[in-house]
Amino acid sequence: MFAKRTQEVEPFLAMEVMERGMAMARAGTPIVQLGVGEPNFDAPPAAVQAAVDSLVSGETHYTDSRGLFTLREAIAQDCEKRRGVAVDPDQVVVTSGTSPAILLCLNLLVDPGDEVILATPHYPCYPNMIAVCGGKPILVPTSPQDGFVMDVAKVRDAITSRTRAIFLASPANPTGAVQPKEVVEELSDLGIPILSDEIYDGLTYDGATVTSPLCFTENCYVLDGFSKRYAMTGFRLGYLIAPEIAMLPLQSLMQSFFISTSQFVQQAGISALARGAEHVEHMRRQYAIRRRILVDGLRDMGLSIPIDPPGAFYVLVDMRHFERDSLPLCFDILDKAHVALGPGRDFGEAAEGFVRFSFATSREEIEEGLRRLARALPEL
Ligand SMILES: Cc1ncc(COP(=O)(O)O)c(C=O)c1O
Structure with missing residues (x-):
């Protein structure tokens, strides 16, 4: 019924995790969203x-x-x-x-x-x-x-x-x-x-x-x-x-x-x-602080980040040792830690087993997300 090329377009799985997180939040479970790449700052x-x-x-x-x-x-x-x-x-x-x-x-x-x-x-x-x-x-x-x-x-x-x-x-x-x-x-x-x-x-x-x-x-x-x-x-x-x-x-x-x-x-x-320009530089400095908190926090939990990401506002973390596909892993993290993350599978097969964390959200949210993840890690 629809053109074949529409079948070539893969769904965006980070959105599925985010949307399930939003539904959980509506039902009364607050969720920390670290999955999407949207700056939490206001426009200039x-x-x-x-x-x-x-x-x-x-x-x-x-x-x-x-x-x-x-x-x-x-x-x-x-x-x-x-x-x-x-x-x-x-x-x-x-x-x-x-x-x-x-x-x-x-x-x-x-x-x-x-x-x-x-x-x-x-x-x-x-x-x-x-x-x-x-x-x-x-x-x-x-x-x-x-x-x-x-x-x-x-x-x-x-x-x-x-x-x-x-x-x-x-x-x-x-x-x-x-x-x-x-x-x-x-x-x-x-x-x-x-x-x-x-x-x-x-x-x-x-x-x-x-x-x-x-x-x-x-x-x-x-x-x-x-x-x-x-x-x-x-x-x-x-x-x-x-x-x-x-x-x-x-x-x-x-x-x-x-x-x-x-x-x-x-x-x-x-x-x-x-x-x-001033607004952009202010945001960049804030991202730099958030990146340090996120990368150090994840490493402290024993997660592998070989090189600090030099740009953008993402950290792609190798979670292959959990021996699970990234989508079920992200749903499991959402259920147990109440943190929404981006499944690596979105970014191609080479990223399967990885999970994308975004530090485009506030410092407080990142810190809360890290606390929740650290608590839930033994259960995962
Ligand atoms: C690498 C890259 N290119 C392009 C875009 C699309 O951006 P825009 O909002 O300008 O359409 C994004 C959005 O996440 C992106 O990450």
Whole structure:
């Protein structure tokens, strides 16, 4: 009855754990939610005010499909500031979140039967979106012992005549890995378009720095947005930066799929870029404290975290010694410890037996989650 490609889309299991947790909470059992990757911070006040002002002044219309020129100009300047690479505002397309930016790029590059290489563990939506475009995800494993750094030789071996793109996510969900500069440079030199998901850039710790392939190749599509760095998930605001040659087809896809991004939300983006830096730095410092508490707390319980995650707000913990699949394990933890976590299976087979903890929630919740887990551990 429904198109075959819908069967390729896997459900998001972290949501199932979260939703069962919410049902338990409604029935009177308070649950600590450490499973989802949503900042608990408010959006930058200046961004909220800009959206309100924009709505009140009647900015409720379509814009240029690529986005307001002022926002594209601000994004280009922000990119130049962070990357040291000059970008033309006409290389920017503003989208309703990073997710549509990913979908636009895959529709641009992937024909049925084409292949897209990505590291695993991986963000669950990548293979789903590749499959919906008729493409084949080609998974290249990474391991916790190596800090989930991509092995360029393995990527090279995975390239075939059907390879259309390589995903790079740095910092990554769910591993928090930041790819070293040499790896980014070598991947950029492979002659295949790089889809560089930079949504967690700015959220790095212990001096880790993010390198964009934009510094090495023009054959690169930067996928980015305001959800994580600016805690603006519900605004739905993202963008992509693409080679000039791709702009016309991308614009046509944007016009047909989405027409344009909300005007008042784009105004919020302009304000976030102009006045949000202090707020972003405040959040980053808080994440750094929460990360220390979470990583140290989990290690104190004897759980294995080979390398402190250098970026994003996740810790992927190896729980294979429990000898159970990650989904039943997460349900068991929910039942016994009243803590909701993200089953590793969401992030590909390489993450089965692992569990993702998020430190995007408050310090108090993290501390309470650790206490509950420590108490329940002998029972698991
Ligand atoms: C790696 C990665 N890319 C993209 C997204 C989607 O973000 P957005 O809210 O901008 O659509 C997420 C959300 O969790 C993510 O973790």
